[in-house]
Amino acid sequence: MMEAYGFTWIFGVGMVVAFADAYGIGANDVANSFATSVSSGSLTLVQACIIACFTEFLGALLLGASVSDTIKDGIISTENFVETPEMLMMGMMCALIGSATWVLIATRFGWPVSTTHAIVGAVCGVGIAAFGGGSIDWSWDGIISIVASWFISPIAAGAVASIFYLSAKYAVLRQVDSVKWGLRLVPVYFFITVTIAVFYIVFKSPGAKEGHLSLSSTIGIAFGCGGGLAIYAWVFFCPWLRRKVVDREALRFYHIPIIYWVSKKPSVDELVAQEKADTASSVDNGEKAEQEDEAVSSKSTKQHEKNCTCSCNEKAATFDEEKAEPIDTRPLHIRIKDKVLGVLLHGLRQDVRNIGNSKLASMHAAAELYEDDAEYLFSFLQVLTAIVASFAHGSNDVSNAMGPLSSIYNIWSTGMVSDKAPVPIWVLVYGGAAIDIGLATMGYRLMRSMGNNITYITPTRGFAAELGAALTVLTCSQIGVPVSTTHCITGATAAVGLCNGNLRAVNWKMLGQTMFGWVMTLPCAGLVAGLIFAFAAYGPSFVYLR
Numbered sequence: 001m002m003e004a005y006g007f008t009w010i011f012g013v014g015m016v017v018a019f020a021d022a023y024g025i026g027a028n029d030v031a032n033s034f035a036t037s038v039s040s041g042s043l044t045l046v047q048a049c050i051i052a053c054f055t056e057f058l059g060a061l062l063l064g065a066s067v068s069d070t071i072k073d074g075i076i077s078t079e080n081f082v083e084t085p086e087m088l089m090m091g092m093m094c095a096l097i098g099s100a101t102w103v104l105i106a107t108r109f110g111w112p113v114s115t116t117h118a119i120v121g122a123v124c125g126v127g128i129a130a131f132g133g134g135s136i137d138w139s140w141d142g143i144i145s146i147v148a149s150w151f152i153s154p155i156a157a158g159a160v161a162s163i164f165y166l167s168a169k170y171a172v173l174r175q176v177d178s179v180k181w182g183l184r185l186v187p188v189y190f191f192i193t194v195t196i197a198v199f200y201i202v203f204k205s206p207g208a209k210e211g212h213l214s215l216s217s218t219i220g221i222a223f224g225c226g227g228g229l230a231i232y233a234w235v236f237f238c239p240w241l242r243r244k245v246v247d248r249e250a251l252r253f254y255h256i257p258i259i260y261w262v263s264k265k266p267s268v269d270e271l272v273a274q275e276k277a278d279t280a281s282s283v284d285n286g287e288k289a290e291q292e293d294e295a296v297s298s299k300s301t302k303q304h305e306k307n308c309t310c311s312c313n314e315k316a317a318t319f320d321e322e323k324a325e326p327i328d329t330r331p332l333h334i335r336i337k338d339k340v341l342g343v344l345l346h347g348l349r350q351d352v353r354n355i356g357n358s359k360l361a362s363m364h365a366a367a368e369l370y371e372d373d374a375e376y377l378f379s380f381l382q383v384l385t386a387i388v389a390s391f392a393h394g395s396n397d398v399s400n401a402m403g404p405l406s407s408i409y410n411i412w413s414t415g416m417v418s419d420k421a422p423v424p425i426w427v428l429v430y431g432g433a434a435i436d437i438g439l440a441t442m443g444y445r446l447m448r449s450m451g452n453n454i455t456y457i458t459p460t461r462g463f464a465a466e467l468g469a470a471l472t473v474l475t476c477s478q479i480g481v482p483v484s485t486t487h488c489i490t491g492a493t494a495a496v497g498l499c500n501g502n503l504r505a506v507n508w509k510m511l512g513q514t515m516f517g518w519v520m521t522l523p524c525a526g527l528v529a530g531l532i533f534a535f536a537a538y539g540p541s542f543v544y545l546r
Helices: 008-040 045-063 085-108 115-131 143-173 178-204 206-210 215-246 253-261 268-307 312-323 332-344 358-365 372-377 379-396 399-414 425-450 459-479 485-498 508-538
Strands: 067-069 420-422
Touching: 008 045, 008 085, 008 115, 008 379, 008 399, 008 425, 008 459, 008 485, 045 379, 045 425, 085 115, 085 399, 085 425, 085 508, 115 143, 115 399, 115 508, 143 178, 143 372, 143 459, 143 485, 143 508, 178 215, 178 372, 178 379, 178 459, 215 253, 215 372, 372 379, 372 459, 379 459, 399 425, 425 485, 459 485, 485 508
Parallel strands: none
Antiparallel strands: 067 420
C-alpha cells in the first residue's frame, strides 16, 4: 500500500504537464469562443484576451467543478488501481502528457480540436497499455458517442446558426431601411441571446446541479434576466444606438444609462473635418518654418564651403558617417525592456483579420455584404455571446486538465484511490491562470483558422454562429446527445458561410484539415499517453537487483 506523500516526483511532473495542458486549452478551445468576434472586428485581439482573462478565470474559480471523476468520463474503472494507487498517479500524469502534446501540436498548425476528446483519448491509451483493450468502454456511452459527435455537433450547430442568421438577414439586413429595422429588433435579439446565455450558464453550473435546482426554476431565471435586459435595451440602449448610428453623434458607452440627460454632441463627421482642418493648419505653419530653416541652413552651408580647408580624407570620413545606419542611443535598460515586452506581447500583436492570401480574398469576395451600420448593431450581441461562451468554458472545460491533476494530488496526499477527487481552489486558480496565458500567447493561431479563414465573418454572422453553437451544446446536453463545443462552433461558422448561397464562400480545404484534426485526436493523444505509460510501467527496474 502506498504511503501518503510518496512519489512526490510524479506530483511535481503532473503540475508541469497539467499547466501545459491547460495552456493548450486556452490557446485552442478558448480561442474558439472569441475567434468570430475578433475576425468580424467587434473586438480587437487585445480586448478579447483581456475579457477572456476575467471570464475564463472567474468561470473556473466560481463555477468550476467541485468534484471531478478520477478517471475522465469513467472510461476505465478505479477499481483496477485500488491496490496500486501510485500506478493511477502515473497513469494520470501520462494522460496529461498525451493530451498536452496533441493539443499543443494542433494549436501550432491552427487545427481546432476538442480538448475533452484529447484527455479521453489519452486516458484510453493508458487503460489499453495497463489492462488491454477490454478495459475500455467501446459502447455508445463511451468511444462510439465520441466518434458520432464528429458529425452530430457541426451539423446540428450549423442548422441552428443558419436559422438565426437567416432571420437577421431577411428581417434586418435585406430591408430597405435596415438600420431602422435593426433598431426595432435589437431588443428581441437581446432577449433571445440573454435568455439562452443565462440558461446555459445556470444549467451547466455544477453548483446548480448540486443544489438540485429544478428545470422550471432555471427557465424562470433565464426568462427573467432576458426580459429585464430586453426592456433595458429598449429604454436606454436603442436610443443611444439611434443617436450614435443614425445621427452619428460622438457618444461613449457610459452614456447609455444617462442617454436622456446627455446633450447633443457634435457628429463624428464634424469632428473629423475639424481635425483635418487643424492638421492642415499645423502643416502650413510647419512648412513655413521649414522653409525658413532651409534658407538659414543653405546660407550657413555656403559660408562653410567657402571657408572650409578640410582634407579629402576628412570629407570621405564625413561621407561615410552620413551613410552609416543610425545607432540606438537609448539607455540599455530601455532597450532591454522593449525587447522583453516584444517577446511577452508577441501573441497580442498579431493580425488575425487580414490574412494576405489570394485564395482567401476570392472566398471573401463571394460573400454578401450589407450596410455597415446595420452590421454594427449586432456587434454588441456578438460580444455578449462570446463572453458567455468563454465564461461557461472556464467553468466546465478547465476540468480537462485540472481533473487529472486533482486525482494525482488526492492520491499523493492520502495514499489512496477515491472514486471522486475533490478539486481544491488553488487547482482551479492554477488552471485558470494557465488558460489565460495560453490564449494571450498562442490563441491568435486558432483565431486565424476559426475566423475569416473558414468564411468571411461579419458581426451578424459571428453572432449567429456563437449563439447557434451555445444553443446546440445546451440542447444536446439536455437530451443526452454527445456534442463538442469546438465542433459546434466550426459547423456553425461554415453554415453561416453557406448562407451566402455560394459554395465558394467557404474554405473547404480548411474544413478538411479541421476534420482531420478531429479524427486524429483520440489515436494520437492515446498513443503518446499509452507509450509513455508502458515505458514507465513495464520497463526494466533496479528493484530486482536489491
